Amino acid sequence: MKKEEKITVGISIGDLNGIGPEITLKAFEDSRMLDFCTPVVFASVKVMSFFKKHFNSSINFHGINNLDQIVEGKVNVFNTWKDNVNIEFGKEDPKIGQFAIRSLETAASALKSDKINVLVTAPINKHNIQSDKFKFPGHTDYLAKVIGGKSLMFMVTDSLKVGLLTDHVPVKDVPNHITPQLIEDKIHTVYTSLKKDFRINRPKIAVLAINPHAGDNGVIGNEDDKVLGPTLQKIKASGKLVFGPYSADSFFGSGNYKGFDAVVASYHDQGLIPFKTIAFGNGVNFTAGLAKIRTSPDHGTAYEIAGKGIADESSFKEAIFTALKIFKNRTEYNELSKNPLKKAPKKI
Template sequence: MKKEENIIVGISVGDLNGIGPEIIIKAYEDNRSLELNTPVIFASGKTMQFFKNHFNSKINFFNIDSPEKIVHGKVNVVNVWKEPVKIEFGKPNKKIGEYAIKSLEAATNALKNNFIDVLVTAPINKHNIQSDTFNFPGHTDYLAKALNGKSLMFMVSNELRVGLLTDHVPLKEASNTITEDLITEKISTVIKSLKQDFGIRKPKVAVLAINPHAGDNGVIGDEDDKVLKPTLEKIKSKGDLVFGPYSADSFFGSNTYKNFDAIIASYHDQGLIPFKTIAFGQGVNYTAGLEKVRTSPDHGTAYEIAGKGIADENSMKQAIDTAIQIFRNRNDYNFYSKNPLKKASR
């Protein structure tokens, strides 16, 4: 029987030639973790047994053929495939990419059908997952379509949260992608997430400029003056605490980020380089804007160390813990939004 607090954590296995299976195993090596959450790995019993043997793990897997048969107190493995898989650590492989997608699709379906409470995704190789039927640049875009939401890549840690206006788009296209509608949508998503997912009643959000020095009054580009600044003024006029645009070059080094509940970067590396510098190994990639909760570690497949048994599982553990906490926060938010008198009486 499921304990009230025992969250069911679905896990897509990621690239089998990378470090995903290793950090999943390490995250659940200690049986005490099963007291607060029930893991469900979408792969195959044979494949996970290979990794158990390779890493000399003491973990015990419980094989099931359907997420409907989950058993609490066990490390469940849903058999998404049954054939043996050839593992070649550190090697990109198109066939391995196909297994990563099979795992992701099965886990996403289980999430949609409420067999699992949250989804944690192990790292994939964005190149070898591409096919005629799967042509998304990564997890975030796929989940936005599969779960009918407007997703936002939200990198979070204990001391820093960074959202992105544009994520996996070429840098040369980023400024043209940033429109008033996009800015408004992304900021709205961040503010809603801070309230319902992180329990912050009146969040303060900083926005980083598109151009160096916020364009220097048009000397280094006019996108900040023509698009970003007027849009932020409109948003502020409605009562949201949104500030900027800030010049990105000194924003993190001066510790200005500590004055805000979240920072929104204009493009991928503008936000992720400082985030990973400050919080690498402790950070989590959270997909905000969806009705379901999905997190992942803040790193990639790490082919260079795959199979060596030295991968650090801390970010995977943080991804699991963060997913569980967001799930609980969101349930509380939804409950007290419908029952405001009970919140007032706490």
């Protein structure tokens, strides 16, 4: 990307029966967004025109059939399919799920080949996307395989960042997944991302216990004493500022999280319930560790309000801005790594 060019933001449209198309339209109805980036929506002009009419949007689309046709200052729509699409707002439909996957696969390919700079994914339905060809629990696992890198679900705002040791894993299986190697890999991913993507030179990381009260010395499980605790001590001895395991029940309510640059939770709900309680609507799901940059809003398809014109685009816009910031930070970090004598620019 040339320095004077705007960052190209690819958008996978998600579940067409959900709120993805609506929040995409609302985000770019503010023409000032085009001062920051050049969007490319992976769908079709025909289906996006349907949504434009339904939601009475003022957007004018620039349809393209080749990614070399992207135009700055326009909301570009890459014609990912020519099929007619039957939209039924709020309905879980396997056919619609396949359009979501076609959008994601095409956008991921464009990201991998540098036709777009970053990817923002609108919400999908994890059930209706499944098929013989697509057997991933969600965006994160698919993108890790296609793009490369050790991925980690990292929920972020300016003041709160929560990573996960395990993400889409049944609660009963969590202890079996948390091994010393997994802990080291995930902490390394969080640490590296904080430095490279968020420009935090000496990250301070808290890790939440697997069991209630960190096991109470083995009374409520011994995984924290035998696996998590010793591994954190090993990581800390290597020079990283990593602390824990902390009892999760009071960690957020007491405000302890404010003393750290990031918090790593042992499993999905342990981290995401407090994150969404504190930051819902402003939070962003960032896939840390990928070779490329991907973000998404912190909510799902919201079938219950789809088509009603009342969806809040705030988190989706934050996902766009976060992707832009991380792209700039990562570019500058890589430049500094090549030329360490160059003066570091101010933090974005």
